[in-house]
Amino acid sequence: MKLTLKIWRQPDAASKGAMHTYEVDEVTGDMSFLEMLDVLNEQLNVKGEDPVAFDSDCREGICGTCGLMINGQAHGPEVTTTCQLHMRSFNDGDEIVIEPWRSDAFPVIKDLVVDRGAFDRIIQAGGFISVNTGSAPEAHSVPVPREDATRAFDAATCIGCGACVAACPNGSAVLFMGAKITHLGELPQGQPERDDRVVSMVAQHDHEGFGGCTNIGECVAACPKEIPFDVISRLNWDLHQAMRHGH
């Protein structure tokens, strides 16, 4: 198939960006979306034009590195990561608009590559259980009800790609943050730091410039790992409890 691509090009963080139009030919349905961009880049290289910069690494949907706004949707029309989106989801002659994640908290580095360092800093604020290497008790000393472990796992499958932020009209990262709060809060090991964790993470989230949550739900629709909406309720509940405990 033959496609028209409208791609955001921006040489670096300081420069102004603009949409550029490219034609790409001989695209097959078996190509992933990123392989289609590889083909474009090979063409650009031959012509002596700077290839389009975009992030990807594992290309099997688990590392969370890739992520593009495709026709206005984070990761495109399917519920999956950009690397697992295949061109059979498009038709010959389609025009596809490709932009980087849109959020003040994720500044553009170049073209379609953004800086998601804010996510690391939110985890640094409290997204962990404080246990030094070697000081752990025997694993079977604390049983965990299977349902709790399952819920913790479901939340822990978040890949930190940032689609939730890109999809949110407010640019909020509460789905990402709620997933971590839920993952650790469901487990007995996560209880001692539960209040501190939520308070510190939320403070960092706001400090980074992410917006507030108004329960729109775009984040859940865009999430390639289908993190459930109720992790946000869990976050709010934990924050409320922490306040009551005097934080």
Place this chain on the structure above:
Amino acid sequence: MTDMPDTTLTPEPSHDAPGAHGDDAVGYYRPGDPVADAKAPDGPVADRWNTRKFEARLVNPSNRRKLDVIIIGTGLAGGAAAATLGEAGYNVKSFCYQDSPRRAHSIAAQGGINAAKNYKEDGDSVYRLFYDTVKGGDYRSRESNVYRLSEVSANIIDQCVAQGVPFAREYGGLLDNRSFGGVQVSRTFYARGQTGQQLLIGAYQAMERQVAAGTVEQYTRHEMLELIVADGRARGIIARDMVTGEIQTHLADVVVLASGGYGNVFYLSTNAMGSNVTASWRAHRKGAYFANPCYTQIHPTCIPVSGAHQSKLTLMSESLRNDGRIWVPKNKADCDKDPRTIPEEDRDYYLERIYPSFGNLVPRDIASRGAKNVCDEGRGVGPEVDGVRRGVYLDFKDSIGRLGEDAVREKYGNLFDMYLRITGENPYEVPMRIYPAVHYTMGGLWVDYDLQSSIPGLFVAGEANFSDHGANRLGASALMQGLADGYFVLPQTIRDYLADGPFEKIAEDHPSVVEAKKSVEDRVAHFLSTNGTRSVDSYHRELGNIMWEYCGMERTADGLKKAIDLIRSLREDFWRNVKVLGTADSLNQSLEKAGRVADFFELGELMCIDALNRRESCGGHFRAESQTEDGEALRHDDHFAYVAAWEFAGDGELPVLHKEDLVYTAIEMKQRSYK
């Protein structure tokens, strides 16, 4: 260009008839002195780790903050080491090329992590895990290291549970285990099919906690491009800030490489796009021996290549072989037909035919070579890529008939969904197509029992080192080794080295620093000024094809020699004719790839030389000249029970082979059999 390798090398004339002493590689290398591990204590294998931990000197807590540690890579080994050394109070600088430490490719491991917990009371023990690992490695790993790995495996599970890793649990709330990779005990802990992800997030969170505590400084989107060796010690790195292009000098008392494996030398593999050998290779060029580079693991059940655009391969759990039947058409004319229309009598269930007792459950390497052979005969299926169909059917029709679609969905639903997403074909209706792919590299930088390389002050952990898996790695053991090295081994052994520190400060104008920095700058300048006609990717793809064809599932002396010639001429062309656009002072992904591919060329040649030298078949290394009448791998313990540790002798010089004899005191060497 100073760094441009001399590719005009020709083999020295052979004095022996090739193969006479198993020395096919005469003329491609120089023999060197033997090498030995001097760190493992004597005595019973079960006592060595405790003895070593006691003998390794301590560093006073107040001195630790004066000691600087550089760690390259943030996967299970690097992330765990950064967290643990940070907790201990050292000054850690952690580097990764990704935008966050959480992206390291450990994240993609699916199956599980082994540990000798014996929770099932099914006869497992530290010794049994040790025994299985040595045997699985086809008696080409180092006994002391493997025993220690088994010993610390149980601590890993405790640590991860305490961090909040959500392992699968039974209804009573205790941890579940499964049996994995053909072993007879249940010792594999798992978190659905995302065990690597969950363990990595655990290590990442522990590391981020230390970032917040100020003991670990993280450098994301930074790539190590050179090792600084001053006065005989590893003292730092030259790194490129991939966003600004700045070439930076980072100095330290010790350097740890945990930069992963080198499967991407094959271009197509299950590795991440960015996985590369550069950190290890630059260290190799500075004096670190590279051990057993030819040992690569090829996984039989991956989704086949769909066209020339293919950028990576995706693995599917080999548990699929429990219920799927593997076949190809008997007649080439049927290869492009709808498989459902091909009658039973025209199908060749070749594994069931050749190995009637094991059938579709033969070991990975036999299953992989079987697929290659039928495709080489022209009976492969699926799309033609470069004129050959490379795929075989994995058919669930009989299982669905026997068990029902629901039962099959229950067992394999997530894998079938993944297959459907990637190929667009529904495996409940049409047979899956599979083909082998490169998955893991057992070879790596040579290390002693302390995980220290042949350069003092350079330690190597995880897939980047060579020591624990021998010639083949067991399923669910990669995660175990990465975390064992990072949490429990390296932090204990590195202190013995650091007890002599802090070392005398070196300045940025030290000749070793200046030389290292200049070589990086020259290389960057060379790539950007070459202005040739071919993209980096096109060279990488061609190198990968050579490696896959001649140094892949089956290797021969003639093929390997041919590959070496092809690699040398392609490399020469690469340095003259590569086209890298853009600038040095910004994000430039072509430039990043150019440096990595340049190192893959040199590694690829050494892999072929190593494979040529090792005229035996063992584990993942199959030499066609060394097989039984039934086509099974044939080891030659009399000639090859050694680690091949290669020394870089300079551009245009033959690599030097140092042999480390493998001595087993606690285990008897046996030949495997699937009859």
